[in-house]
Amino acid sequence: MIRHAPLPFLLAAVVGLAGAVGAATAQPPDGAAVLRRVDENMGADSKVTTSEMIIRGRRGSRTVSSRSWIQGRSRSFTEYLDPPREKGTKMLKLDDQLWTYTPASDRTILISGHMLRQSVMGSDLSYEDMMEDQRLVALYDAVIAGEERVGDRPCWVLALSSRGGEIAYHTRKIWVDKARDVVLREERFAKSGKLLKTTEVLDVQRMKERWVPTRVIFKDVLKNGEGTEFVVKAMEFNAEIPDHLFTKASLR
Amino acid sequence: MIRFLLKGLLRDRSRSLLPFFTVVLGSALTVIGFSWINGAMSSMIESGARFSTGHVKVMSRAYAKEADQAPNDLALAGAGGLVDELARDYPAFDWAPRIVFGGLIDIPDERGETRVQGPVAGLAVDLRSPSSPERGLLNLDKAVVRGRLPEQPGEVLLSDGFATRLGLDPGATATLISATMHGSLVVQNFVVAGTVRFGVAVMDRGAMIADIADIRGALDMDDSAGEILGFFRDSPYIRDEAERAAAAFNLTHGGDAGEFAPQMVSLHEQSGLAQMLDWATQVYSLMLVCFILVMSIVLWNAGLMSSLRRYGEFGIRLALGEDHGRLYRSLIAEGVIVGFLGSVVGTALGLGVSYYLQYKGFNLGSMLKNASIIVTDVLRARVTAESYVIGFVPGLAATFLGKAVSGIGIYKRQTSRLAKEFEA
Numbered sequence: 001m002i003r004h005a006p007l008p009f010l011l012a013a014v015v016g017l018a019g020a021v022g023a024a025t026a027q028p029p030d031g032a033a034v035l036r037r038v039d040e041n042m043g044a045d046s047k048v049t050t051s052e053m054i055i056r057g058r059r060g061s062r063t064v065s066s067r068s069w070i071q072g073r074s075r076s077f078t079e080y081l082d083p084p085r086e087k088g089t090k091m092l093k094l095d096d097q098l099w100t101y102t103p104a105s106d107r108t109i110l111i112s113g114h115m116l117r118q119s120v121m122g123s124d125l126s127y128e129d130m131m132e133d134q135r136l137v138a139l140y141d142a143v144i145a146g147e148e149r150v151g152d153r154p155c156w157v158l159a160l161s162s163r164g165g166e167i168a169y170h171t172r173k174i175w176v177d178k179a180r181d182v183v184l185r186e187e188r189f190a191k192s193g194k195l196l197k198t199t200e201v202l203d204v205q206r207m208k209e210r211w212v213p214t215r216v217i218f219k220d221v222l223k224n225g226e227g228t229e230f231v232v233k234a235m236e237f238n239a240e241i242p243d244h245l246f247t248k249a250s251l252r
Numbered sequence: 253m254i255r256f257l258l259k260g261l262l263r264d265r266s267r268s269l270l271p272f273f274t275v276v277l278g279s280a281l282t283v284i285g286f287s288w289i290n291g292a293m294s295s296m297i298e299s300g301a302r303f304s305t306g307h308v309k310v311m312s313r314a315y316a317k318e319a320d321q322a323p324n325d326l327a328l329a330g331a332g333g334l335v336d337e338l339a340r341d342y343p344a345f346d347w348a349p350r351i352v353f354g355g356l357i358d359i360p361d362e363r364g365e366t367r368v369q370g371p372v373a374g375l376a377v378d379l380r381s382p383s384s385p386e387r388g389l390l391n392l393d394k395a396v397v398r399g400r401l402p403e404q405p406g407e408v409l410l411s412d413g414f415a416t417r418l419g420l421d422p423g424a425t426a427t428l429i430s431a432t433m434h435g436s437l438v439v440q441n442f443v444v445a446g447t448v449r450f451g452v453a454v455m456d457r458g459a460m461i462a463d464i465a466d467i468r469g470a471l472d473m474d475d476s477a478g479e480i481l482g483f484f485r486d487s488p489y490i491r492d493e494a495e496r497a498a499a500a501f502n503l504t505h506g507g508d509a510g511e512f513a514p515q516m517v518s519l520h521e522q523s524g525l526a527q528m529l530d531w532a533t534q535v536y537s538l539m540l541v542c543f544i545l546v547m548s549i550v551l552w553n554a555g556l557m558s559s560l561r562r563y564g565e566f567g568i569r570l571a572l573g574e575d576h577g578r579l580y581r582s583l584i585a586e587g588v589i590v591g592f593l594g595s596v597v598g599t600a601l602g603l604g605v606s607y608y609l610q611y612k613g614f615n616l617g618s619m620l621k622n623a624s625i626i627v628t629d630v631l632r633a634r635v636t637a638e639s640y641v642i643g644f645v646p647g648l649a650a651t652f653l654g655k656a657v658s659g660i661g662i663y664k665r666q667t668s669r670l671a672k673e674f675e676a
Binding site for chain 2: 055057058059062085086089100102104105106107108109110115118119120121122123
């Protein structure tokens with residue numbers, strides 16, 4: 001069971017660390033603090049996202065567009081809009097369960113077991129990746145492994161190791177933009193140390209008070225192809241989302 | 253001379269009976285072993301060909317490299333045109349496009365929720381075209397246990413045991429959960445038209461047979477096929493011809509360097525079958541050599557004992573002027589006669605048992621239930637022209653060797669000492 005730190009303590013830590021980082025760049029910050037800031041930057045009560053996945057396989061590329069309603073970190077609802085074959089396919093995630101609905105069969109299927117490792121729409125993302133709903137700081141211990149530049153952005157390099165429990169990636173290495181608290185590059189590893197996936201952020205935009213990666217290349221290292229480009233077309237933070245959307249009835 | 257030797261063998265049975273029965277036993281076992289291995293390998297080749305390899309198979313080069321995983325994302329595009337080309341250029345074959353796929357069969361309850369699921373190995377073949385050879389190749393008409401063969405779009409066959417485990421009867425709806433050739437999740441409903449039993453453990457464990465048009469639609473594989481199988485139209489598998497066809501096809505398409513260009517492979521080049529057949533040949537050759545050696549040792553011993561018993565006879569024959577070489581050769585001739593007669597009887601006995609095993613067979617279904625190779629549950633012997641002569645190899649070779657070794661002692665008898673031996 002993962003314990004969450006009390007909110008006042010977290011806020012105090014974030015505020016304190018933010019000030020400390022600005023004042024003392026020579027002194028590497030605590031890895032957990034950097035990770036906490038990453039979580040805070042991306043976290044929101046609710047958001048509605050319209051996005052495209054450009055999947056570049058061995059036989060060419062195709063684009064899948066979708067709209068997602070996300071509430072907290074445990075509830076999300078996605079509807080695929082295009083191409084016509086995928087249009088109307090819906091996915092609902094509630095805590096640790098994921099259902100998918102396909103209009104052609106009019107069936108709602110619980111994605112579980114080994115199916116969670118299957119690719120989403122043929123992309124380099126798996127359902128397991130989509131299921132990851134907890135803050136990184138709750139899943140991993142982080143240490144600062146160094147400083148590097150990604151493009152022209154100075155970054156902290158963080159080595160993350162699992163705190164235990166069932167987790168898709170045992171260790172990760174992330175490059176966090178020092179000033180914007182955004183992960184610009186990531187490598188995800190299996191328990192054996194084998195590299196499984198990489199991500200590379202191509203574009204970051206300011207939306208409201210946050211820095212949001214809007215173009216990301218996901219690459220499943222075990223698959224042939226050139227990876228999947230995930231493009232955020234629009235993102236609305238703290239949007240009003242009706243509760244009934246997060247029920248199985250809304251899938252049909 | 254032969255009549256003289258035959259009379260000797262018939263009148264003095266102690267010199268012929270043991271070698272005769274040894275040869276009968278060895279020849280019979282050789283014939284049975286040969287026919288059995290021949291039958292088992294033929295079963296493997298034929299059932300493997302029908303369900304998986306064909307006599308030749310056309311795949312994309314990329315698919316061929318990972319053929320064991322049936323990677324449909326690497327399937328042949330434009331399969332219709334390719335089948336037409338194959339039918340025109342290689343008329344000795346029937347051509348059958350297929351899609352091998354995997355996934356889950358999900359059975360809904362009355363509310364549409366999953367009631368039960370099971371992993372399925374799917375095979376999409378042309379079930380509905382009147383000209384399709386698939387019904388005959390897969391012997392579908394005889395394989396139906398319940399229901400009927402698919403006639404309408406969206407109808408499928410499930411292996412009977414699998415359907416029973418899922419609690420399905422003909423007419424029920426089964427949902428296939430799989431992936432398109434682009435990797436998207438597919439959830440598609442089918443109606444179970446009937447259930448089948450092939451007598452092949454791999455297929456009967458959890459198979460779904462569907463029409464290729466339905467699966468092309470479900471897996472987004474328009475005009476694509478994972479593999480196109482070729483079967484000799486008028487004969488069983490002929491290795492040389494299959495390899496010639498594959499070489500000619502690959503030469504024609506050699507100019508296209510793309511990973512999705514078609515490539516033809518013969519049955520021998522697939523699934524390690526060549527190694528398996530070579531291994532079977534080696535095992536059989538080793539078995540034959542062992543038979544010859546063991547029988548030679550037994551016959552050598554029998555020859556030595558016979559030589560002791562016939563010590564006086566050989567002495568008299570030498571004393572009467574018969575030279576050592578002639579005596580030695582007559583001994584070998586005796587052995588060859590016994591070997592020939594024993595081989596005739598042994599071969600007849602072996603053929604009788606082999607024909608019985610060819611007709612009845614052995615049901616090894618319980619041993620093969622977890623097998624990953626495609627082979628029929630009932631393995632049978634197969635009697636061929638070679639079965640009629642193979643028993644003579646150990647029969648004649650062992651008697652020749654046995655007599656040749658045991659008879660060497662004749663050359664040690666010195667004519668000058670024969671008189672003293674007789675006085676004693």
